[in-house]
Amino acid sequence: MPEPLNIAFFGSSLVSSYWNGAATYYRGIIHALHRLGHRVTFYEPDAFERQQHRDIDDPDWAKVVVYPGEGESGVEAALEQARGADVVVKASGVGVFDAWLEREVLRLQGERTAVLFWDVDAPATLERVDQDRGDPFRELVPRYDMVLTYGGGPRVVSAYRELGARECVPVYNALDPATHHPVPRDPRFVADLGFLGNRLPDREERVDRFFFEAARRAPSRRFLLGGSGWDEGVPSNVERLGHVSTRDHNAFNCSARMVLNVNRESMARFGWSPPTRVFEAAGAGACLIVDAWEGIEDFLEPGTEVLVAEDGLQVAEYLESVGSGSAAAIGERARKRLLADHTYDHRARQVEDLLCARTRAEALA
Incomplete structure (x- = not known):
């Protein structure tokens, strides 16, 4: 020792x-x-x-x-x-x-x-x-x-x-399994797709491309946006939550059918940069959609443990093609993978x- x-x-x-x-x-x-x-x-x-x-x-x-x-x-x-x-x-x-x-x-x-x-x-x-x-x-x-x-x-x-x-x-x-883990669904956060992230200069364009574009393409779906700084340019079917305390992250991740993570521009360019949100969401058993970046397969297996999207169109397609049962199965496989290796x-x-x-x-x- x-x-x-x-x-x-x-x-x-x-x-x-x-x-x-x-x-x-x-x-x-x-x-x-x-x-x-x-x-x-x-x-x-x-x-x-x-x-x-x-x-x-x-x-x-x-x-x-x-x-x-x-x-x-x-x-x-x-x-x-x-x-x-x-x-x-x-x-x-x-x-x-x-x-x-x-x-x-x-x-x-x-x-x-x-x-x-x-x-x-x-x-x-x-x-x-x-x-x-x-x-x-x-x-x-x-x-x-x-x-x-x-x-x-x-x-x-x-x-x-x-x-x-x-x-x-x-x-x-x-993943810290004592902090991020499955909890009962919370009516405040029930939605088709949720995203957590503050508005930052090198994130804004990618959030528009992956999250807001998906919302525009799926007007009948409910979207939740948590994070500070999103005061304008938000589609009408996206509910803004403002800052979401870490106390509520498990409930957020467990209540939406799917959760999106979007890397900042520089992290996407370098690859191998899974942010905390990836592990928090997957650790809670969420069905996670990530923007495509090199190295994701070192952490979660695309298609079985995580869904990888090239753009907002593909995010919207996942919302139509992946039902609640399949989403829950993807999230559970991801959670087990993180507990074993990460x-x-x-x-x-x-x-x-x-x-x-x-x-x-x-x-x-």
Whole structure:
């Protein structure tokens, strides 16, 4: 059994999913690391009204430290508190102090402290630095002990290697069966097709192409849209729900006949980037439709465990051709596949193996 690790984790938020799609990813992995005996302190800023829109109280499986979102004294104190940890993680997309933290966490690096960059949106990060040769993050990449990514597959690994990363390993989203599981149907969320996702610039066009186009082609069907920012341009047969708390995700996923996931543009281009919504929906037994992207078969089998659509026309065709019984069977096969191969316990053991292998290598050096 490996020695327990003391891990300091700087991320967007562990306790709030408000404008923070990585929340369930953080929760799944950190909770699973706790079950393996490791101790995690999660440092997050008081920013973007996330603390006012908490989904969970401070958990008993991690210590949460909230620092002010303005002025550097708070984040400096948090960084100093993290000194001496076995592992310090800087996640991408904290939202404030990102460039500062990416540079300053490296001051904590030492013989007993590994410093990792954990990229929860690697395609966007890599495209940003590729377009700006002067981006200061380029020079920092080789200094991190390891880069972990939320996904991205071989293209992301190759791109980070080209930037000089010592090691780059995808740690994919997964299922936390204690959090995402079948529940009774909820009348609020009964529909033919549901979609959850905030309105973002590199998602908007694809949502129109896959979700709104399907709604336009199936005017007699009921569609549900959860997420912030969808204030205009929505077809009349699409009901807007606004922000849907993580407390209601199981009910949402279990009540619609089918659930759609649409990747952001950069994630679709890189492939191998299944977002949290895929595992949340399939883990609840939903019949999931995904937009076509390379690598989906590594997680779910197209046609039997997931339906893959090239466009909104194909989404609309699935609504007409796949009845409730067939949809339920697809969802149940997907749920069993994830339980067997893709839980956060699987991911936490992967992270533990990576960190402990580094510790063993340093001990032998």
